[in-house]
Amino acid sequence: MRSTERNLRKFPLVLALLSLVSYTLADTCSCGYAQGADVIWTDSIETDFTAVRDIETFQDWAVQKWTSARNVSEAPYGRLREARNVVANPATGGDGSIGKDGSQAGLQLYVRSALEDDNTLVPVGEIFSKREDIQYGSFRAGIQTSSINGTVSAFFWYRNATQEVDMELLSAETTANNSTLNMVLQSWQSLWAGSDASKTAGFKKDVLPFIADDAVHEYRFDWTPTSVSFYVDSNHLWTNTLPDFVPSSPGYLVLNHWSNGNSGWSRGPPKEDARMIVTYVKAYFNSTDPVRQRDFSSACRKPSSDNICQITPQAEPPICRKPGGCEGGTMTVSSAASTGKVLSAILISIVGMAAVWLAGI
Incomplete structure (x- = not known):
């Protein structure tokens, strides 16, 4: 009893x-991630970099450690990618915006002022997504650029020299009132133009109504089989629908901060160490990996409003509003394709x- x-x-x-x-x-x-009423992406990478303490062991991103030798005809310096130039600065409390070093929390990508290898290489910071099966999707990153002249802050998807979707901000193009965003679609046409997309219809500049190094803003591009569209803080800037410039193969995501002294682009190198800050990445996409596709089909038997997540647009500059992390990105590193296995456990x-x-x- x-x-x-x-x-x-x-x-x-x-x-x-x-x-x-x-x-x-x-x-x-x-059953995926809904973007509006008509588009559903199967997979995701959602990373809150204000909560990351050790980027070297992080499962979704790989710190790059390799060298691009200089090509004197294009630029006077090469690039040396080093782990020391990719620094985690997690939030320590308060409203989630301040990192352990007292500055804006998030992943720090540095371009160093002291050159290496007999003054031929600029030390830079770069990370790649470990997923290389990304084909079509919506890709967003919270970024605060550097205020030091002579660097490029970039967020892009990459397959090869002829298939690339790129958003780049040059610190040399920042004025006292605004910054300039370069939207770049590399293609066969840009390759034939000496890898210069600005000489093709796959390039557009837009002056932004803010100073990009003052605060975090969301930089976003949406890629479908027929178009690539660019946004800042969910404000539409440009859509390219020309078939020659819309990629069709799978690839991976890149965040980098670099300089090679090219007088027509990055300028620099910087006179002092320059820092780009990334607070989050939110990527919603389809996978070309057959295993991922099979796992998704297995996990999603009956699509409904309960198992399809809605993607929320970032309608204003992202700010932190909760202790220990930024509302602009949530630490959710498992993709939709693996959700079924996680859920079972x-x-x-x-x-x-x-x-x-x-x-x-």
Whole structure:
């Protein structure tokens, strides 16, 4: 009798655990990410860099460590990608905006002023997404550029020299009132023009109504089979629908901060160490990986409003409003394709806890 009464008293906790299962089921995005009424992306990479403490071990991003030798005909310096130029600066509390070094929290990508290798290489910071199966999607990054003249802050998708979607801000183009965004679509035409997209229809400049190094803003591009569109803080800037400039193959994402002394582009190198800050990346896309595609189909049996997550536009410059992290990006590193496996483990764990509790073990 006492055992029965004890177990009856445990039922409220069991019900709470089962309600957690229900909440988990409804919150998995197992049937993808809806962008408006007509577009659903199957996979995601969502990284809150204000919460990252060790970028070297982070599962979604790879710190780059390699050299681009200088080509004197194009630029006087090469680029030396080093781990020391990619620095995690996690939020330490308060409203989530201040990092451990007292500056804006987020991942810091440096361009150093001291040259290496007999003054031939500029030390720079760069990361790649570990996913290389990204084909079509919506890609957003919260970025604060450097105020030091002579560097390029860039967020882009890359396949090769003829398939690239790029957003670049040159610190040399920042004035006392505004900054300039360069929207770049590399193509066969740009390759034939000496890798200079500005000589093609795959290039556009736009003057932004703010100073990019003053605060974090969201830089975004949406890529479909027929177009590439560019946005800042969800304000549409340009759409290119010319077939020659819309990529069609899978690739990966890149964030970098660099200089090579090219007088027509980056200028520099900077006279002092320059820092670009990335607070988050939100990428929603389709995968060309057959395993990912199969996992998604398996996880998404019955699409509904409970298992399709809505992508929320960033309608204003992102700011931090909660302790320990930035509202502009949430630490959710698992993709929709792997949600089913994660969910199964959570479900088994919760049901197991309930069973053990009821058994009185």
